[in-house]
Amino acid sequence: MKNKIIKKSGFTLIEIVVSISLFVAIMLITGSMFSLAQKSYNKSSDLAELTQNGRVCLDRLSRELRQSVSIITELPLTDDQSPNQIFFQDGHDISQITYLRYYLNNNELKREHKAYFFEDAPLIYVVYNSIDQNDNPPQEIILEDYTVGEYFNQLKFWGSNDLINISLELIKNTNIFAIKTSAFVRN
Amino acid sequence: MLKNNFNSKGFSLIEIMIAFLILVIAFIGLIQAFPFSQIMIKTAENSSKASYLAQDKIEQLLSLGYDNIPVGAIETKQRLSASSTDYLYFFQRQTIVDYIDSDLQVSASSTDMKKISTTVYYTNNVSKTEKSYNISTIISQR
Numbered sequence A: 001m002k003n004k005i006i007k008k009s010g011f012t013l014i015e016i017v018v019s020i021s022l023f024v025a026i027m028l029i030t031g032s033m034f035s036l037a038q039k040s041y042n043k044s045s046d047l048a049e050l051t052q053n054g055r056v057c058l059d060r061l062s063r064e065l066r067q068s069v070s071i072i073t074e075l076p077l078t079d080d081q082s083p084n085q086i087f088f089q090d091g092h093d094i095s096q097i098t099y100l101r102y103y104l105n106n107n108e109l110k111r112e113h114k115a116y117f118f119e120d121a122p123l124i125y126v127v128y129n130s131i132d133q134n135d136n137p138p139q140e141i142i143l144e145d146y147t148v149g150e151y152f153n154q155l156k157f158w159g160s161n162d163l164i165n166i167s168l169e170l171i172k173n174t175n176i177f178a179i180k181t182s183a184f185v186r187n
Numbered sequence B: 001m002l003k004n005n006f007n008s009k010g011f012s013l014i015e016i017m018i019a020f021l022i023l024v025i026a027f028i029g030l031i032q033a034f035p036f037s038q039i040m041i042k043t044a045e046n047s048s049k050a051s052y053l054a055q056d057k058i059e060q061l062l063s064l065g066y067d068n069i070p071v072g073a074i075e076t077k078q079r080l081s082a083s084s085t086d087y088l089y090f091f092q093r094q095t096i097v098d099y100i101d102s103d104l105q106v107s108a109s110s111t112d113m114k115k116i117s118t119t120v121y122y123t124n125n126v127s128k129t130e131k132s133y134n135i136s137t138i139i140s141q142r
Helices: A002-008 A013-067 B002-008 B013-062
Strands: A086-089 A099-105 A108-118 A121-126 A139-149 A152-159 A163-172 A175-184 B072-079 B092-100 B113-124 B129-140
Touching: A013 A086, A013 A139, A013 A163, A013 A175, A013 B013, A099 A152, A108 A152, A163 B013, A175 B013, B013 B092, B013 B113, B013 B129
Parallel strands: none
Antiparallel strands: A086 A099, A099 A108, A108 A121, A108 A139, A152 A163, A163 A175, B072 B092, B092 B113, B113 B129
């Protein structure tokens, strides 16, 4: 009688070993699927983010360059030794002389909007390299300075003062996005 | 009685193995979706790059002014970079300028309007075929 009860309930060692090993195998496969899905999601979202950042910044930059009245930065003809910033006169509102500068600061693309004035007439903005009657340069006032895009690794400008080639490269977690275009200054 | 009881509940090892096999096949199907989605993103990325590269050529030509834009095949289809480590190596570009008449039809003789047509070719990574992105613009004598 006692023997019968023991045989009826419970599992043998082999059954337990087999069921545990099956459980472990399923868990391993599910776990690796999960981590693969996670990695793939991260990579996809990084690539999409880089593409988005690159496009937004390049569109904005090229539109403002096209509008510009004059490009002040001296640009080389080829892309070696090209500057990683550009300084130009804003052509959006021509009632006042203001300037824009795009530059890189620790992987961020920044846009600085500034103007120059003489102390005796602070509301009248003047040309950046003008001098007053005592040969003094004007004061600088920063109207805006903010980040336009993140993950920038390289920014290059070259060409002539009519046609500006722009090349940018963005990096996030080993994913790279590089893009190139040019802007013809129409104003 | 004892034997009967033992057989009727639970699964046999064979049943478990078959279930397991079906699960693995389903997982393999799912796993293939991830590289596919990344290839799709890559293709979308190439399509945006191609649009900027086409715009690039149009701007270069527009900067010359109407009179200085040559008519004909300005750029025959060629890679934008000779070095295969450069991403531009994977893009090919072709540019054609034609005179057009007032009905926007291509004209053999000189008119006061030119049409610039730029096509950028890139590889669609999904189907491994060549895709193209074309933009055109019209410039007139001022």
